[in-house]
Amino acid sequence: MSRVSILGAGGWGIALSVLLNHNQHQVSLWEFDKDDFQMLSKKRERKDKLPKVKIPQSVKITNELKEALSNQEYICLALPSHTVRGVAKKIAPLLYGNPIVINLAKGIENKTLCRMSEVLVGELPKKIRPNITTLSGPSHAEEVSRKVPTTVVVAGFNDKTTEKVQKLFMNEFFRVYTHHDLIGVELGGSLKNIIAIASGICDGLGLGDNTKGALISRGLAEMIRLGEKLGADAKTFAGLSGVGDLITTCFSKYSRNRYVGEEIGKGRKLKDVLSKMSMVAEGVKTTRSAYRLSRKHKVEMPITHKVYQVLFEDKPPKLGLMELMTRQPKSEIWN
Numbered sequence: 001m002s003r004v005s006i007l008g009a010g011g012w013g014i015a016l017s018v019l020l021n022h023n024q025h026q027v028s029l030w031e032f033d034k035d036d037f038q039m040l041s042k043k044r045e046r047k048d049k050l051p052k053v054k055i056p057q058s059v060k061i062t063n064e065l066k067e068a069l070s071n072q073e074y075i076c077l078a079l080p081s082h083t084v085r086g087v088a089k090k091i092a093p094l095l096y097g098n099p100i101v102i103n104l105a106k107g108i109e110n111k112t113l114c115r116m117s118e119v120l121v122g123e124l125p126k127k128i129r130p131n132i133t134t135l136s137g138p139s140h141a142e143e144v145s146r147k148v149p150t151t152v153v154v155a156g157f158n159d160k161t162t163e164k165v166q167k168l169f170m171n172e173f174f175r176v177y178t179h180h181d182l183i184g185v186e187l188g189g190s191l192k193n194i195i196a197i198a199s200g201i202c203d204g205l206g207l208g209d210n211t212k213g214a215l216i217s218r219g220l221a222e223m224i225r226l227g228e229k230l231g232a233d234a235k236t237f238a239g240l241s242g243v244g245d246l247i248t249t250c251f252s253k254y255s256r257n258r259y260v261g262e263e264i265g266k267g268r269k270l271k272d273v274l275s276k277m278s279m280v281a282e283g284v285k286t287t288r289s290a291y292r293l294s295r296k297h298k299v300e301m302p303i304t305h306k307v308y309q310v311l312f313e314d315k316p317p318k319l320g321l322m323e324l325m326t327r328q329p330k331s332e333i334w335n
Helices: 013-022 034-043 065-069 081-094 118-125 126-131 159-169 183-205 209-229 234-238 239-250 256-265 268-275 282-296 302-312 317-325
Strands: 003-007 026-030 060-062 073-078 100-103 134-135 150-156 174-179
Touching: 003 065, 013 026, 013 159, 026 065, 026 126, 026 183, 034 060, 034 256, 065 209, 065 234, 073 081, 081 118, 081 282, 100 118, 118 134, 118 183, 126 134, 134 159, 134 239, 150 159, 150 183, 150 239, 150 317, 159 174, 174 183, 183 209, 183 234, 183 239, 183 256, 183 302, 183 317, 209 234, 209 239, 209 282, 209 302, 234 239, 239 256, 256 268, 256 282, 256 302, 282 302, 302 317
Parallel strands: 003 026, 003 073, 026 060, 073 100, 100 134, 150 174
Antiparallel strands: 134 150
8 A cells, every 4th residue: 555645636636536545545635725625525526527426535635735745655746737837836845755756737838848747857856856757648537537448658767666656556447558758758648639629620610530530640740740859759659648648639528628629610719618617628728838849949830830820819710721731732751
């Protein structure tokens, strides 16, 4: 039995608390909002984020960071990517011992263009940095909480740490692979959300399977191009955190990013769509970061560029699609 703290009591945090409790670990679940904490403590369910999933009584729910972090062996950050730095700053002076930190956020910081492990390396004590990992892959909370067979990947700075995380999560319905390419794993999990927004736009426009198949394959090409430029291994994108998560997110009814795109494809404005959502669509902010990275490193990412224009420059989705389809003819050699 291991002592595990989960920071963030949204859908994913709750699903992981159920999973780790099933694995016989001692789990603490931290909720930052006092009203939501009181509701969770009383009802042990979050109907707006993960309905019909009860948090086991043996999972300790707390609103106090110091209490959540007390003497823990593992700390899971089940947070929106834009909040990771702020929480990391708060927990840095509270960390006890030498815990393993597991990032679960899939995003790229807007201001710094940092991946989440880079954010954590910059904010946490030096002794903790070798213990920073990221868990990624096709893993919707709605299915994990129902014990639907799921497979993910964990990457970090050393094999011993990732193997410990693998052992922590592994069971009969949740399989974990280890990986050496932290850059590729994090970029795959982040960039696929942009393509999922584009996939949703296709759905909102009433387009077909041909379109989505082309979008996914060409979207993957963009992910690989930027990934290689930033130091990732191209083969990583053929795995769980790349094409596996990409396909799932582009097709799933649970995908918040695909939903955002679908509503925009139907004619709604981004601000209106986001205002009605109780959960975060990471791909919206990541689109800004990826667009900036593509320009900074001179990487051609036409789909990302058009999604950026549709989201933030009010380009009509149909016009963006036409511009993609009428680009200069070229050879398909992943370029």
